Amino acid sequence: MSFQGREGGPLGPYYDAQAVTPSDTVDLPGGPCQALYVAGDGNVTVTLESGAEITIAMVAGWQNLAQLRVRRVHVGSEATETTATGILALYV
Numbered sequence: 001m002s003f004q005g006r007e008g009g010p011l012g013p014y015y016d017a018q019a020v021t022p023s024d025t026v027d028l029p030g031g032p033c034q035a036l037y038v039a040g041d042g043n044v045t046v047t048l049e050s051g052a053e054i055t056i057a058m059v060a061g062w063q064n065l066a067q068l069r070v071r072r073v074h075v076g077s078e079a080t081e082t083t084a085t086g087i088l089a090l091y092v
Contacts, residue, residue: 013092020087022075028089036066036073039086047072055080065090 017037018030032049038058045055049069055076056066070089076082 014090016091017088018091020073020089022073022082022087024074024076027072028070030089030091032069032071033089034067034069034092035090036068036070037062037086037088037090038064038084039088040084042082042084043076043080044082044084044087045074045076045080046070047074058084060084060086 014035016030018028020028036044036046036058038044038060041060042058043055044058044066045053046068047053047070049071053074058064058066073087074080074082
């Protein structure tokens with residue numbers, strides 16, 4: 001299976017990583033990613049490629065990637081605020 005003309009499966013290897021600036025109105029500039037990485041623990045509120053919005057608790061580190069096709073990372077509100085830091089969108 002390949003995405004965007006690259007070899008590899010939906011879980012890697014990743015050919016690109018882009019720093020994420022959370023926004024409640026702007027999608028990721030590279031399109032939906034295949035996974036998220038965080039450098040600092042916390043919650044991340046996202047819109048998935050399907051349009052569903054969820055909040056996930058993430059633990060920092062490469063072994064804890066969120067293997068989700070994410071379209072947008074939200075700033076969020078007080079109840080669903082994105083608190084994780086150092087977020088990267090990963091692409092295969």
